Amino acid sequence: MNTTRRAFLRHCGLAGAAAVGTSLIPAMAFAKESQKRKQLTMYGPPVGPSVTLAHSAETNAVSGLIEQLNFETYRNPDVLRTNFVAGRWELAGTPSYVAANLYNKGVKVRLMNIMTWGLLYVISVDENIKSIEALKGQDIVMPFKADMPDLVFQHIAKEKGMKTGKDYRLNYVGSPFEGLQLLLSGRAKHAVLPEPAATAALLKGLKSGTKTTRVIDLQSAWGEVTDGPARIPQAGMMVSDTLLDEMPDLPERLNAALTRSTDWVVNNTTSAGRLGESYMTLKAPIIERSIPFCNFGLDKAKDIQQEIESFYSILAESNPAIIGGKLPPDDFYLG
Template identity: 50%
Template sequence: MITRRSLLGYTSSIIGSSLLLGAGSSIATAANAASALTLYGPPVGPSVTLAYMAKQGLLSKAAGGTVDFEIYKSPDVLRANFVSGDWKLAVTPSYVAANLANKGLPVKMLNIMTWGMLYVLSFDEAIKKPEDLVGETVGMFFRNDMPDLVFGRVMEEKGLKVGTDYKLHYVGTPFEALQLLLSGRIKHCVLPEPAATAGMVKGKKLGKKLYRSLDLAKEWASVTGGEGRFPMAGAMVHQDLLDKNPALIEEFQKQAMEGTKWVQGNPMEAAKVAAETMPLPAPVIAKSIPHTHLTMERASDIRNELETFYGLLAEKNPAIIGGKLPDASFYL
């Protein structure tokens, strides 16, 4: 049973961490030294697929032994372990991979596993489109980082200027934004998945009705003129693993594609597997899966979309991708 106390605890743990969106200081659990390979991911939707793949042993033959899955809670931990060479394959925000590559780390972007999972939550049922936020204050975390840049760009494309047409209330973490929302100090805030789902569950437990008002992935169409999606996160591979076992990388891509389809078709069963490693109750994980926009696209096949995304982020914050677009070899 999900109690108010346990709900507060897991919401604080997940939302209070950086998820896959910004800086943080939490330490991932140690990898099993006896395993042939360990996959790493933050506590978000694409990691459900990795957990399933590890549980089913789908990569054991290609890896030549046991393949484990571990959760990490901070891009700082991700960076440190890829720099040291201890980690070889992990789900990461796509812009973090570009940043590391531009700083000289031998990493490649293998695929994209989610087409965006950022939402505006609101107490106001009437909020249906960006223009409905005129005159309102919206909670935002990680100033000048990816969520802030994505939301701001969407609003700009709708002709809305921050400080004039709407205001942003900046806080340090998604958890702080949600706390402000649930306390009634703000009526709307931007949250990622699974934080958005966890927040809605928490709100219901507290007797407060929250609405998933805007899907920023769908709103992204107004920015690019293309499809309502953006390449938010996917698998990053260290060159050492690519050189040592290229067949394993191809097998990972194949099994991840099949695994993603299975997760989408069996959310509760997938959530039960993921709950063994992710610090969220299975019901919350299951509810979040349809809103995570899971996909499995080869990076080289969508290079243009990745470069468009990187370019738009860099217009306001060039340092977010390391000052330039990655070389062509970055896209596997």
């Protein structure tokens, strides 16, 4: 860790958190010295929720197993898939369905946990939109055709008695930030946006004079139509079998570390925003203000297997290929 980074940690108060976290459990209680790794890199998407991974890396939260835990961002899920298929990467934050897809294609990976319980919202220039039904007859901007946000929205709308192309129209764009620009330029009235693009739309709208409003929480809408909790098992950690074979204690240790990091992020949003900005192209205020809407909370995959399987099954109704054609077996979900 370089001098600049150490100074940043002292400023944010992370170094003390690291000392507390690592002093609670003697390293040798979990791993012999010969089992220690010199270093391990975690990867995550360049969005706000990855600040949790950055915090665990900066505090070297599993020093009993790994001398230096690093964190790097990746551009998109295709980069993630390519590197896991090639065996170059061993540990990464990922949309939960990507882990299932890779497993069903023969890539030896497991889902370790869920860390982000949904960050999808409808952002509109019309503050009077209060429900999915209020979007009847409207055009809605949607990033990533046939991907998770699209499938989630269409399922909710279908359960509300609305059919795509008949009751509403979806205009697809290549990224959330393209959708954001359409809203701010007046070329669109409504868009489904994940965090942090949703918060960026609100903040940039204030500056540009285009009022935008967070009108629908799709997590709440999902809970309504599924008769389940108001949350979506959207993203978590994926780990390779080779790393599990080498470090069978890693899931337990890393889950504990990531839980501490999640608590820190939720309770220190300003510092978390600055930490995130040091890894991503996002500005600190956007990361900071998006955190309350990211629905952070770590659950082991095995503990919530039924909920994840229900989510996978609903996605697969419209696009079976998104999870690789079938539900993964029980041993895909780590406890």
